[in-house]
Amino acid sequence: MSEIVSRVHSLTAAAAGALPCADEITALTDAAQLALLGELSALRREVDTAISLVASDIERKSARELGPESLARRAGVRSGAELVQRLTGSSLTDARKAVRVGGLLETAASVSPAEETDAPAEPRSIEALAALGGPWSAPIAVTVRNGWLPAEHADRITSGLGVPRDDASTPAYRQAVLRLIADCWDGELTPEDAARNAKATRAVLDREWATQNAQRLYEQRSLKRTVRSDGMVKYDLLVDPATDAQIWTPIRRHLAPRLGGPRFLTDEERARAEELQQDARTNEQLLADTFTAFLTAGITSSGVFGKHTPTVTIAVTTSELKKAITADAARRNSPPHDGPPGQPPGAASGTSTHRPPATPPPEDGIAWLDGTPHPLTGAQLITSLCDGSAAAALLDETGQTLDATKAERTFSTRQRRAMAIRDGGCLIPGCPMPPDATEAHHLNPWNERPQNRKTETKDGICLCRFHHLNLHNQGGHIERRGNTYWLHWPGREPTRLLPKHSLTTQLRTQGTIS
Incomplete structure (x- = not known):
């Protein structure tokens, strides 16, 4: 075992003995817990720095050009990052980040050697970074090496900026790096904020990339529909930022009080906000219902389908329709409860004030959508027919459609629809x-x-x-x-x-x- 490995092994054993257990942590005061977290974070940064340096060297020794002599190839993996992932037990994303950070630390060593341990600490300043030589990314590297910027922030900035397209744009990139570092210091930006600012800066510095990136994002749009075993249907919608703004802006505006937005100023808007706050549905359910309502309204009113607006067809027998109508009437005539709209009885106070009726409610009807074994309730049927989002195909108790015959050899659209429902x-x-x-x-x-x-x-x-x-x-x-x-x-x-x-x-x- 080498001297370095032996030294770190001893350090690991000492750290394991010094680290607190759960009981010790809970016994600490709030101030002591915050101080402990700060010390542990500093320890982790030191360890992450060493890991990054090792990871970067492993990646260099695993270059594809080395062929059979590649360290990764000899270990049975494809790249140095995969070897780092195996050894550290981290994700491949974190392993690649360690390799990149290690590269930054190596750059820092080449442009600004580390100070001796007994020398005074170098003051943190943009002026000192601006005076550095080396590549345009040198200021980022030195801030990480000196502990002036967390590695996560530095990696987000580097990845977000990309690389200059040519030598002429390199000075602008260097100035952008200095500004982004200053923003992180002054604004205490999160890594996500730093990444967003870096990407926006890249779009300004490299207009060709901005155009290509916007087109790339747009071309990735997709919609996938998956029917789960329990009958629920999952839509996986992927859209570019511009399309998202068209979809999300009206939904966010409509549900703003529930999504952390403003409560508005007018009496009508205040009433709407209060109603949303009292709605028993979860935010996810509200989002789903709102999205569906907007989509349905757009289909029926946009005219994009001309005279042939697509209509959902629901199959129901005469007896089941009668049951649904009777149950709906019973629901509408039932005594009102004290909760807000959409909330079950007693939910507002946390105790149930609803008493069962003297007679059981009438049996509700059921109806069916094409291609699914999961029935609609009578309430769902009545609602769909009321708002015009569906058309009912009425069948008798033998399974034959009613009022669907036509004295022509060619089956009409209405007959085809009835046959499709029946079969x-x-x-x-x-x-x-x-x-x-x-x-x-x-x-x-x-x-x-x-x-x-x-x-x-x-x-x-x-x-x-x-x-x-x-x-x-x-x-x-x-x-x-x-x-x-x-x-x-x-x-x-x-x-x-x-x-x-x-x-x-x-x-x-x-x-x-x-």
Whole structure:
């Protein structure tokens, strides 16, 4: 073991014995705890400095040009940063930061050798930094080495500024570094503040980069939709700052009192603020509801879809609709409670003042959205129909749509929608195609008899393009027996085609259809 390693090993053992335990910390006064945290932070900075110097040297010995002699390659990893990550147990991001900080410390040693331990401490000043030689980043390096600036701040500034595009812009970068360091000293900036200021400075110094970066951010925009196993749907929306301003500004303005914004001045605004404060929904729920409301309003009023504004279709039977209407009336006629709007009874005082009614509430209805096994409550159905965000497709208790027939050979849009709701997608077993990816297949060939020239919803089913063509090409056909459909395939026994919509599952569960 080398002398340095042995010395640090002894230091580690001594530190472990000197560090306080939880009971000792809780017994300290507030002032003593603050002083202890300061001392521990100073100790950590010294250790982090040494780690950074080692990390930087490991990275240099792991250069790709060294090939098989690379230290990282001999250790079985791709880079020096990955080797540092393995040895320190840190994240790869922290390991790379250690390498960068180590590089800064090496730069500091080259432009301004460290003072002897018995020499007076060098005064912290922008003038001293401005007098340094070396590269444009030398002032940052020296502030870290001298303890004038935390390594985290220095790394954020360096990363945010990037590098000068050419020699002509180097003096401007040097002046920007001095200003950013002074801002950190004068304003006690956080690392996040320092990074933001550095990025803004880079945009001013390098307009070409600013343009390219704005375009790069814009091109990364995306929206991902994931359906979880519990039925909840997650939207992962990634937008550039300009788009975010368009989305977030009206939402923040609308929910300002709940998001830490101003309470406003007018009586109306004060009342709105008080209502938001008393709303029982969490901030996350309020944000979700507000975002949905804005999006729905934009769809219905913007005219971007012309006359064909997309409408959500909800499938419901006549009996379930009646239940939903009855339950809604019962809710509207129930005695009012003492809490604010949207808050359950008794929530304002912390005790329940709500007493159960003398008679149980009527059974609520259920309805179904396309492609999901999770039902809507009657209340959700009534709300959706009231605000015009959805259209109801009404079915009887046998699963057939009401008022959806048309005396034409071609299925109408309304009939296609009814078929999609009834079938829930391509009816061929095992086919995952949803309703909007299917075609309407006529069960009764046009040329068999005149009666077939009348198109009715019950005589059509949903098939995807592949299975539709395959059925015609391979000689198969589909037969309707009452309210059930059967696939006849040459050489096989008939197979019943089971609808995939959740409303049909409800009716089969209730026994109203087989």
